[in-house]
Amino acid sequence: MISFTSFLSNHAVVQTLQRAASPAGRLSHAYLLHGTKGLGKRTLARIFAAGLLCGADERPCGQCNSCHKVEKESHPDLMVLRRQADKSIITVEQIRTMREQAWLRPNESERRVILLEGADQMNPAAVGALLKILEEPPSYLVFILTADNMDAMPDTIASRCVCLELSEVPRLQAEKWLVRQFPDEDAILIDRALLCGGGNLGRCIAFLKGEREAASFELALTVMKSLTTGREFDIMTALSPLEGDREGFLQLLTDLDQLAGQIARAGFILPESSEIAHLAAGISPARAIRIHQLGDGLRRRLILNGNLSLLLGTCCAGLRQIMEQPV
Numbered sequence: 001m002i003s004f005t006s007f008l009s010n011h012a013v014v015q016t017l018q019r020a021a022s023p024a025g026r027l028s029h030a031y032l033l034h035g036t037k038g039l040g041k042r043t044l045a046r047i048f049a050a051g052l053l054c055g056a057d058e059r060p061c062g063q064c065n066s067c068h069k070v071e072k073e074s075h076p077d078l079m080v081l082r083r084q085a086d087k088s089i090i091t092v093e094q095i096r097t098m099r100e101q102a103w104l105r106p107n108e109s110e111r112r113v114i115l116l117e118g119a120d121q122m123n124p125a126a127v128g129a130l131l132k133i134l135e136e137p138p139s140y141l142v143f144i145l146t147a148d149n150m151d152a153m154p155d156t157i158a159s160r161c162v163c164l165e166l167s168e169v170p171r172l173q174a175e176k177w178l179v180r181q182f183p184d185e186d187a188i189l190i191d192r193a194l195l196c197g198g199g200n201l202g203r204c205i206a207f208l209k210g211e212r213e214a215a216s217f218e219l220a221l222t223v224m225k226s227l228t229t230g231r232e233f234d235i236m237t238a239l240s241p242l243e244g245d246r247e248g249f250l251q252l253l254t255d256l257d258q259l260a261g262q263i264a265r266a267g268f269i270l271p272e273s274s275e276i277a278h279l280a281a282g283i284s285p286a287r288a289i290r291i292h293q294l295g296d297g298l299r300r301r302l303i304l305n306g307n308l309s310l311l312l313g314t315c316c317a318g319l320r321q322i323m324e325q326p327v
């Protein structure tokens with residue numbers, strides 16, 4: 001059932017949205033939910049949209065017709081906009097169509113809600129078209145935007161929104177939730193999912209449901225282990241399955257980043273996993289931070305279509321250098 005109480009952790013953000021959706025709440029005309037992929041932006045945006053369109057005292061009630069329609073994305077006063085599967089960005093045509101609909105008065109509710117998923121994936125033309133309506137929206141209109149990457153979010157848009165950042169769920173809470181959601185899952189696999197995703201539930205779920213995610217994470221573990229031996233050959237061997245696989249390399253960088261974060265933290269708090277403790281014995285926090293920085297640079301170049309073989313080579317050489325240089 002769709003409700004604010006079902007959303008884990010992130011109390012301040014949830015409270016802000018809950019108040020805004022309440023009958024007496026003060027509402028802004030645009031909200032931007034941001035944070036890494038997997039933190040639940042999409043889920044929370046839907047709960048908020050349902051709250052804005054529901055007519056009950058407790059909003060969203062999760063039981064009325066309006067709430068059900070939001071869940072099914074069939075509410076006439078809700079418009080959901082996202083990148084089309086065959087496009088790399090939200091197009092200006094999509095924004096223009098949305099704008100025409102935005103001027104129609106609400107049908108069943110007091111408001112009209114436009115949910116724009118991946119607002120960080122727009123080109124300047126689409127941003128310009130969106131700004132036109134974001135600057136002077138009709139009084140009944142509320143925008144809910146989501147973005148993984150605030151660096152790619154134009155200031156002109158963000159500055160017109162109430163910006164709310166989502167964070168990871170505390171590990172213990174994440175563990176309890178996963179056990180409840182996956183009652184038949186092997187405890188070892190749940191542990192593994194937590195090692196992969198930490199408090200990012202989306203990543204934990206992807207690990208448990210997707211073979212590709214699980215395989216990629218095991219590869220990241222192998223790469224990290226190869227660093228502790230310090231032999232370039234081992235690093236090269238560990239990276240070799242990624243030759244020709246750009247998506248796989250991007251995923252590996254995300255996984256390495258997650259592991260590097262856990263290793264760096266192991267420098268000052270006792271790690272929950274023996275695997276991390278083992279890695280942290282061979283990789284110091286300072287080196288873990290450099291691995292994160294290396295990954296960050298490589299990710300940017302990969303997204304900008306950098307040469308894959310060259311970047312894999314840079315990754316290998318960079319990792320070796322990090323392990324060889326004194327810290």
Ligand SMILES: [Zn+2]
Nearest residue numbers: 054061064067
């Ligand atoms: Zn309702």
